[in-house]
Amino acid sequence: MKLRHLAWTLLALVVLGAAAAGGIVAMNLRGEDPLPAQAEAFQSTPQLVERGRYLALAGNCAGCHTTRGGEPYAGGMPIDTPFGTVYSSNLTPDDKAGIGSWSSAHFWRAMHNGRSKDGRLLYPAFPYPSFTQVTREDSDAIYAYLRSVPPAPEPNRAHRLRFPYDTQAALAVWRALSFKPEPFVANAGKPAEWNRGAYLVNGLGHCIACHGSRNSLGATETKLGLSGGLIAVENWYAPSLTDPHEAGVADWPAADVVALLKNGTAPRGSVMGPMADVVFRSTQYLSEADLTAMANYLKDLPDAPKAEAPAVAAAKAPIRRDAGSMARGAKIYDQRCAYCHGDQGQGAAGAYPPLAGNRAVNMARPTNLIQVISHGGFLPSTSGNPRPYGMPPFGQTLDAAEVAAVLTYVRGSWGNDSAPVTQLDTMRR
Incomplete structure (x- = not known):
């Protein structure tokens, strides 16, 4: 009887496992059209290539698929994640290293379904959970553009992910839980x-x-x-x-x-x-x-949910700041910051932003302030602002306690009333 009971238990587990595996496979195939039996004849035009170039800019494709000093779209950019490092792939029309042997249907499947030419599931460091909304017409235009860039024979680098995140099985489970191919659906009630x-x-x-x-x-x-x-x-x-x-x-x-x-x-x-x-x-x-x-x-995005009344009342309670830390921060500010940002945090129009009343200064999270003080902060050079002013890094001259002190001072002066920054906060930079 015990052997029979064990056998039935094992059989039940096998059936459940098979059902779960089948469900995961089905969920990974949902919304996926079969590839055409024969490669379609793809007709590219200069207008389509230009359209694809523009769309590739809109998607910032080169930002991940071009390394500093590397060939455009040749991949190899390391993308660090909590699970390890993913390397971007070669998107040039090289037949072996890139997507030269891909059809437009293969490329569309990667964009819409997150699946490579050979059927492998792609890691979502490639943002197909968003790109799934891209239309087939726009996907074809991007494909046409990528086929026009110079081929680069740079082989794709192997990802460096920890087990089990480096397995297709784990990725299949993730996709079953977290991804569903969905086209963009226009809101009929909006223009x-x-x-x-x-x-x-x-x-x-x-x-x-x-x-x-x-x-x-x-x-x-x-x-x-x-x-x-x-x-x-x-x-x-x-x-x-x-x-x-x-x-x-x-x-x-x-x-x-x-x-x-x-x-x-x-x-x-x-x-x-x-x-x-x-x-x-x-x-x-x-x-x-x-x-x-x-x-x-x-x-037109909806406002963030409003806090409950007790939380609002608590938020309005006076924030306690250590007098010694404020004094230390004031001294650092006078020595390092006031020349650009002003004695009263007023900034300088067209050059240095005001710190008084600045919502970036007063955000609940001081994360970005710590990064800017430690590593510097620079606006992009654009046609409308070709020579932007920047913030030099102070991480090499200020220790964690000093960074915390000056930020506590800035966040508690000139009408600012945000929580102090602790030394522990700054050590996470």
């Missing part, structure tokens, strides 16, 4: 310009990859939208685009949002860190119409 902005922000622009939070498996929390997120490994915080206290632009004139995306600076803010690279490589080259569409979509 065409708004829908164009939504397509660019959520699809090609893959803004949620940085401005969205992630769960323990590294998947973006799509239900939370563009509510802000810590960029893994880089230790930059991409602020919420729905919160007026962070990077929400609902009350900005659309022209100012366009200026920020095109020039890297606007009357009420500027970009640094990873966003400076996005402006430099991508958004500064977009058309005025597309930037305006993005601005109108971003301005």
